[in-house]
Amino acid sequence: MRIAVLLSAGLHPVSGAPVLPRLEAQAIRMAAGLGQSAEIVGLHAGPDAAALAEALGQGLPRIEHIAVAAGDDPVPALAARLAAITPDLILAGRRSQGGDESGLVPYALARALAIPLVSDVVAAALDAEGALRLDQSLGRGALRRVVVRGPVIVTCHPDAPAPLAYAYGRARRGRVETLAVAPAALPVSALAVEERPYRRRPKIVKGAPAGGSAAERLKAATGEGGAASSGRLLIEPDPEDAAREILAYLRQIGVLAPPAEPKT
Amino acid sequence: MSRLRRDPRAERAAHCLAGEGPRPRYDRTRRASGSGRPRRDPRAEREAQRIGGAARLRYDLSQISRPVGEAVTAAPRAAPVAEAPKTIIVESPAFLVAVVPDAPGGRLSGHDRQVIGAARALAGREGAVAVIVEGDCEGLGAAGADRMLRLDGAEGYDPAARAARIEAVLASLGARHVLFPESLDGGDLARRVAVGLNEPLFTNAEVVAAKGLVRPAKGRRVEQSLAPPRLATVAPDAVADYAGALREARALPFEGSAPAVATSIVSATRIPADPATVPLSLAEFVVSAGNGLSDLDTFRQVVAALHATPGASRVLCDSGLMPRHTQVGASGTVLAATCYFALGISGAPQHLQGVAGCEHVVAVNTDLHAAMIERAGLAVVMDAQAVMPALLRLLAEEAAGQGKAS
Numbered sequence: 049m050r051i052a053v054l055l056s057a058g059l060h061p062v063s064g065a066p067v068l069p070r071l072e073a074q075a076i077r078m079a080a081g082l083g084q085s086a087e088i089v090g091l092h093a094g095p096d097a098a099a100l101a102e103a104l105g106q107g108l109p110r111i112e113h114i115a116v117a118a119g120d121d122p123v124p125a126l127a128a129r130l131a132a133i134t135p136d137l138i139l140a141g142r143r144s145q146g147g148d149e150s151g152l153v154p155y156a157l158a159r160a161l162a163i164p165l166v167s168d169v170v171a172a173a174l175d176a177e178g179a180l181r182l183d184q185s186l187g188r189g190a191l192r193r194v195v196v197r198g199p200v201i202v203t204c205h206p207d208a209p210a211p212l213a214y215a216y217g218r219a220r221r222g223r224v225e226t227l228a229v230a231p232a233a234l235p236v237s238a239l240a241v242e243e244r245p246y247r248r249r250p251k252i253v254k255g256a257p258a259g260g261s262a263a264e265r266l267k268a269a270t271g272e273g274g275a276a277s278s279g280r281l282l283i284e285p286d287p288e289d290a291a292r293e294i295l296a297y298l299r300q301i302g303v304l305a306p307p308a309e310p311k312t
Numbered sequence: 313m314s315r316l317r318r319d320p321r322a323e324r325a326a327h328c329l330a331g332e333g334p335r336p337r338y339d340r341t342r343r344a345s346g347s348g349r350p351r352r353d354p355r356a357e358r359e360a361q362r363i364g365g366a367a368r369l370r371y372d373l374s375q376i377s378r379p380v381g382e383a384v385t386a387a388p389r390a391a392p393v394a395e396a397p398k399t400i401i402v403e404s405p406a407f408l409v410a411v412v413p414d415a416p417g418g419r420l421s422g423h424d425r426q427v428i429g430a431a432r433a434l435a436g437r438e439g440a441v442a443v444i445v446e447g448d449c450e451g452l453g454a455a456g457a458d459r460m461l462r463l464d465g466a467e468g469y470d471p472a473a474r475a476a477r478i479e480a481v482l483a484s485l486g487a488r489h490v491l492f493p494e495s496l497d498g499g500d501l502a503r504r505v506a507v508g509l510n511e512p513l514f515t516n517a518e519v520v521a522a523k524g525l526v527r528p529a530k531g532r533r534v535e536q537s538l539a540p541p542r543l544a545t546v547a548p549d550a551v552a553d554y555a556g557a558l559r560e561a562r563a564l565p566f567e568g569s570a571p572a573v574a575t576s577i578v579s580a581t582r583i584p585a586d587p588a589t590v591p592l593s594l595a596e597f598v599v600s601a602g603n604g605l606s607d608l609d610t611f612r613q614v615v616a617a618l619h620a621t622p623g624a625s626r627v628l629c630d631s632g633l634m635p636r637h638t639q640v641g642a643s644g645t646v647l648a649a650t651c652y653f654a655l656g657i658s659g660a661p662q663h664l665q666g667v668a669g670c671e672h673v674v675a676v677n678t679d680l681h682a683a684m685i686e687r688a689g690l691a692v693v694m695d696a697q698a699v700m701p702a703l704l705r706l707l708a709e710e711a712a713g714q715g716k717a718s
């Protein structure tokens with residue numbers, strides 16, 4: 049099985065120094081977990097390969113670096129290289145880190161290579177018949193188990209298992225090869241955005257009445273306006289009554305399934 | 313900034329008491345006009361706290377009194393005009409703003425409402441908001457939808473086919489802007505549609521206004537802005553819901569059919585979160601034990617019976633009675649649960665920090681003055697050891713009742 053892991057040029061969100069994004073390190077771990085026989089290669093398109101050495105230490109034996117001028121779209125070059133190596137599984141992060149963070153690269157590649165994409169995957173395993181069993185996160189620990197056959201692009205979700213530990217020896221043994229690839233001809237679409245320093249904006253206060261006063265917004269924000277203000281206090285009730293009240297409350301807010309209607 | 317100018321003569325005239333004797337008399341405490349906010353009257357409040365017995369003055373300070381007397385009764389607020397709920401109708405919109413909500417299970421999520429609110433801000437007075445739903449969906453008019461386009465829901469998980477359907481609808485609708493929620497499913501769909509239509513997508517917008525959209529980039533060190541693009545996704549909790557009057561949500565016809573897409577997905581099954589193994593930080597409902605509990609076996613049974621995730625306070629984790637990964641609080645796990653059920657926990661600040669994000673709290677504690685009781689939406693002051701068996705009994709009775717009936 050051939051696996052390609054897409055590595056972007058990540059920047060640390062605080063220091064701005066080049067780092068391997070955590071999501072992509074998790075993707076490397078996911079690839080490494082798919083068996084010893086898998087042939088794993090990292091793929092990066094960009095002007096330089098400086099930050100990639102870290103990915104070698106995370107468990108990638110080989111990385112292919114495709115030289116692309118700074119500011120150019122990496123998708124045509126990546127598509128051309130992926131079409132040449134035809135991997136069975138392509139792993140990417142759900143969003144890159146330090147750039148536009150739009151998460152569009154894997155989708156554009158899926159389109160260019162005409163292969164399906166499964167998003168936000170937390171675990172991958174090989175099936176007995178060679179199909180891939182992917183666990184997709186639905187939030188709050190719920191999963192969707194998707195079984196796919198054939199080449200597929202998978203994006204990795206932050207709830208996936210933590211990355212492998214960095215190993216110096218592996219980083220020394222690994223290789224980064226720089227290739228020159230003729231990019232595939234793809235239509236490009238870009239937005240002309242204007243940039244300025246980030247400004248934090250107040251979060252909207254949920255539960256505050258629209259057009260209410262500052263006092264009402266404060267109440268909603270501190271929780272006094274919500275459940276706590278209308279809070280019920282039971283002092284030394286009968287245990288049975290207390291239990292009944294608690295169950296009724298839990299059902300009212302919807303965390304406990306209602307007792308199934310007795311079938312008649 | 314111009315403030316209303318005071319008119320002392322008029323204020324004085326408003327305080328004048330009509331026809332009492334030869335002299336004009338004024339009641340200064342009466343509020344004739346103003347902001348309409350009730351004004352505190354400390355004297356009257358104090359008077360209301362006074363309790364019986366004329367021998368000595370006695371006050372009950374714990375009793376928070378209703379203010380009495382005419383002096384502090386609020387001038388009635390502009391009385392809520394009880395007019396019939398009016399529906400706003402945009403007959404011939406200048407343009408359309410389309411929204412593709414997630415609408416899990418046929419109901420708009422909070423995030424969906426925010427996206428429709430954002431679309432309303434883009435549409436303004438002339439435009440109309442068209443919501444594209446699959447299957448039935450309720451409450452669209454109240455959320456701010458002028459038009460509604462219903463597709464037949466498809467079974468099974470096939471995101472590529474869903475994206476193809478939405479692309480076909482968008483091609484026939486000719487909307488000026490299309491907004492998606494930046495959620496797991498919505499963000500996925502938006503990217504598929506953008507790549508399918510070969511149009512750029514403005515992702516994760518935190519500000520949506522007719523002037524332009526703004527999104528964070530480069531690890532929130534810069535923000536990028538743009539005049540409203542055709543396709544955009546809206547970040548959660550960034551834009552307020554629509555708060556105006558009901559809109560009509562008129563059904564639009566949809567002709568044309570979606571192309572069939574070959575799929576390589578063999579099967580897709582939903583695995584609900586297992587409360588016993590889900591990480592505490594993701595859990596939906598946490599039942600937590602504190603130092604007030606001595607019978608942890610019963611506690612574990614209660615957790616299992618309620619289908620909840622177990623938690624504990626630091627005291628129990630330190631003494632080894634509960635595993636360390638169940639610790640809730642500043643040095644444990646900060647919860648994002650919908651409901652937190654605390655049994656025998658005092659609610660130390662370090663513990664409450666972990667619960668700050670929980671919407672609902674239920675507390676059982678013997679101490680009326682525990683901080684947890686104050687934080688709780690339902691507080692029960694009694695022995696948790698007695699409540700737990702009662703809960704188990706009640707749940708078992710319900711289960712047995714079903715078993716007998718079916």
Ligand SMILES: Cc1cc2nc3c(=O)[nH]c(=O)nc-3n(C[C@H](O)[C@H](O)[C@H](O)COP(=O)(O)OP(=O)(O)OC[C@H]3O[C@@H](n4cnc5c(N)ncnc54)[C@H](O)[C@@H]3O)c2cc1C
Nearest residue numbers: 602603604625626641642643644656658660662678679696
């Ligand atoms: C740096 C630091 C970090 C900390 N981080 C955390 C943290 O992350 N998480 C955390 O939990 N704590 C943390 N703590 C500890 C915290 O300050 C409290 O000591 C701890 O939360 C108290 O736990 P408790 O409420 O279970 O116990 P107690 O304070 O002993 O409270 C027990 C409660 O149970 C009630 N009770 C007794 N008998 C019964 C009964 N039969 N039925 C019902 N109720 C009964 C009592 O009225 C009392 O309110 C931290 C402390 C420090 C200094």
Ligand SMILES: Nc1ncnc2c1ncn2[C@@H]1O[C@H](COP(=O)(O)O)[C@@H](O)[C@H]1O
Nearest residue numbers: 054056093122140141144150151152153
């Ligand atoms: N220049 C690149 N070279 C290789 N992979 C990339 C590149 N840019 C992005 N990717 C992959 O696409 C994912 C999403 O990136 P983005 O669309 O930029 O948010 C990243 O996590 C990477 O796995």
